[in-house]
Amino acid sequence: MSENKKAEKIAGIKGMNDLLPDDAPLWELFENTVQSVLKSYGFQQIRTPIVESTPLFARGLGAVTDVVEKEMYSFEDSMNGDKLTLRPEGTAGVVRAAIEHNLVYDGPRRLWYTGPMFRHERPQRGRYRQFHQVGAEALGFSGPDIDAELIMMCQRLWDDLGLQNVRLELNSIGDAAERAQHRAALVTYFEQHLDILDAEAQRRLHTNPLRILDTKNPAMQEMVNGAPKLLDYLGEESLAHFEGVQKILRHNSIPFTINTRLVRGLDYYNRTVFEWVTDELGAQGTVCAGGRYDSLFGIFGGKPTPSCGFAMGIERLLELMKINGDLHKPALCDVYLVHQGDAGQVQSMVLGERLRDAGLDVVLHCATAAGAGSFKSQMKKADGSGAAYAVIIGEDEASNNTVSIKAMRADDVENNQVNVPFDTAVDYLVDQIAGVEDADHCCDDPTHIHIHH
Template sequence: MSEDKKIEKISGIKGMNDILPEQAALWELFENTVQSVLKSYGFQQMRTPIVESTPLFARGLGAVTDIVEKEMYSFEDSMNGDKLTLRPENTAGIVRAALEHNITYDGPKRVWYNGPMFRHEKPQRGRYRQFHQVGAEALGFAGPDIDAELIVMCQRLWDDLGLTNVRLELNSIGDAAERNQHRAELIAYFEQHKDQLDAEAQRRLYSNPLRILDTKNPSMQDLVNNAPKLLDFLGEESKAHFEGVQKILRHNSIPFTINPRLVRGMDYYNRTVFEWVTDELGAQGTVCAGGRYDTLFTMFGGKHTPACGFAMGVERLLELMKLNGDAEVAQSCDVYLVHQGEQAQMQSFVLGERLRDAGLDVVLHCASATGIGSFKSQMKKADASGAAFAVIIGEDEAAAETVTVKSMRSEDFANNQTSVPFDTAVDYLVDQIVGADHDESQCDNPNHIHLHH
């Protein structure tokens, strides 16, 4: 290669974002909180591949949904000709895996997942081509109690994350026969007002008329508001199921609004559908959506298995946490080890391992491209790390088998340091740090979140 030829940089794919170290702490806080809440309800984690057979989604989501028609990343495997798709959602994959491994053979199962999904759409705030979802699926449960439990569990998660700016919308879309009756009435109604339908609504009129109710077009709102309501077509069983969900929510003081226009884009949903929404994220206001899908197992060739679940958009919830301002994420370590000289470096390695054995988070200063750096430059790094303490080992400390411990968060920063024998440094630092954490926990606001031990 000639010296004057410029090497072209390779950039990330549009709408598929990097998560940088300074952002990762908030992700970790969110994921740890989610895992804790889901575990407390008896949900076990499932991990499925991000690539599935394309027919899985065409059959499960419905061939005329936007996802299948124009948003899926689908390709043919050049090795064997298999038609494959990057998963656009994960309920279909969970059910495929549940059937393949017969996990409900001995009774219902509560499972959850966390990972990336892929949809080819115009990237914008809160809508990306690679995005992340956390979902929970309750497989084999028929009653309204599990629908309500999923919603109550979401409320607990919002509380633990310090989110107060989300609200619950609820609806029932009945069973297939009830939807078919409503669908016929809906088509007849919209046919009478065809001149008021926009191009998207006209395209959906016969293929998926229920989605017309979900339109955001301001000029169609009156038309949609006056359309036949699915709730009026529900039979006795569907009504009783929906009332059962509401009764449990009311008894647990979970406020909700019944939204008769709330529908689902996927074919497999029935009866209860719900969304948690916010007004703080613009057009992408839905942060969690779910509902019941009692027919999906049979659509995939399995025996009838009632089920209910939800999926939440991680990026949207993280954005909401940042806007909410209640989540203080400490991206800090406990100890930053500063050293100068070969013997001091050796002792720093030993001390670092001992401190980690004691359960502390430790950053050891290592050489950059310009060298190990002076004490002054190392202390700047120690301060920037967010460490509670800097432990300094220079030539004098190495010779005397001592360390200098400096509190980095003390009001009297200039004078707050002490010399400690090398062999007692671990006990000293553990007492200082664990004691400080204990004192802090005594006065913590119960709704205040911090990421640390």
């Protein structure tokens, strides 16, 4: 390349976003809250690969679904010809791992996962080509109690995150034989209204008629509202299971609405299905979707294992947190070290390590291409860091073996500076910062970000 020719910039891939440092604290708050809530219900984390065998998703999701037909990032491994796919969802990988490693051999398991998923969709608010999910899978449980527990766990998470205006929609899609009866009735009904069906609905009529119920086409709404209801085809066991879920939710004061049009287009789902939805995110209103999938283990060649789970979109929930919460930008550090001269720099680096040993977060001012910077410019950086205290070690402090400590968040910052011996600086700062944190904890708010040590 010619020395005078400027290198062309390479942009990120559309719909695959960078997580920038200013957004990281919000992600950390969400992830820490999720981990705490899931642990409180006995769920253990599982991590599966981002790349799986393509047949895993083709078999699990179905060859005629939009995900498999249009949205998967699939490729052939140039080394051995294997057909591979970037995972579009998490449940298939978890079930594959559970079968492969005999995870339910000695009893049911509560598992959870988090990580990136990939779908080639048109990027828009709350919908990206690389997006992130948290999911929970309860494997080996057959009763309505685990279905209700998963829903209650979501409610606890919304409460802990300070989310409002998230509502629960619930339905039962029965078992395979009941769905087959309903499906036949649906096809007959839709065939009587072929003139109203759009091209997408006509394509799905004989392959996946349930998905027609999900249509957003205004011209089809009235016709779809009159379609046969699956609840009318449920047998005694399915109805009892559904009533069991509702009973537990009522006893725990979890409000819900029964949405008879809430379905799943995949054959392995059965009985309970649910979604948490909001009106605050435009068209992308679903923030969490779940349900029972008792057939999936068998589809993947494993021993039949009743299971239930959910997945939630992290980006959508973070959008809700920004709307609902009073989120304060957290401090970058507890202490910012300002120094001048060689001796001051050396003393600052020694003190910085001692403060970190004591559990504090410390930023040391380091030189840039423009130099070390004046006291004034360093103090401006200290203020911008959000640090509670700036520790100043100039030539006078270094020669006297002292430090100057300035409280950056005090009401009277100008007159809130003390000199202490170098060897007592750590104890002084630990005591001061512990006092501030104790005061913060008296008025804890889940939507505020605190730094704990």
